[in-house]
Amino acid sequence: MALSITQACIGCFACKEVCPKNAVTVAEQGFMIVEHRCDECRSNTNGPQCGQICPVETAITDNQGRALNPPGSLSGIPQKSHVIAMTK
Numbered sequence: 001m002a003l004s005i006t007q008a009c010i011g012c013f014a015c016k017e018v019c020p021k022n023a024v025t026v027a028e029q030g031f032m033i034v035e036h037r038c039d040e041c042r043s044n045t046n047g048p049q050c051g052q053i054c055p056v057e058t059a060i061t062d063n064q065g066r067a068l069n070p071p072g073s074l075s076g077i078p079q080k081s082h083v084i085a086m087t088k
């Protein structure tokens, strides 16, 4: 199963521009990744190019629903749970 684009996507087109498989498409319901085209950038040592360039946390998820850019990963703002863990 390929990666997915979530409701957090702001439609900036960046992932569409960099995808080497032309797997990102714009549908009526928003940006989508065409499953049979996406190979998750397996041959790229930097990993999924869409995830590398996407400026929005949680906008792209893997096949387990895990965000390629989780909350806090781009903003540098620690999530509440991490702050709580660090202060205990």
Ligand code: SF4
Residues within 6 Å of the ligand: 003, 018, 019, 020, 021, 022, 023, 024, 033, 037, 038, 039, 040, 041, 048, 049, 050, 051
């Ligand atoms: S993982 Fe690679 S092939 Fe798949 S949508 Fe992202 S950039 Fe395209």
Ligand code: SF4
Residues within 6 Å of the ligand: 005, 008, 009, 010, 011, 012, 013, 014, 015, 016, 031, 050, 053, 054, 055, 056, 059, 060
């Ligand atoms: S790079 Fe991220 S925010 Fe931009 S269109 Fe792709 S998924 Fe949406």
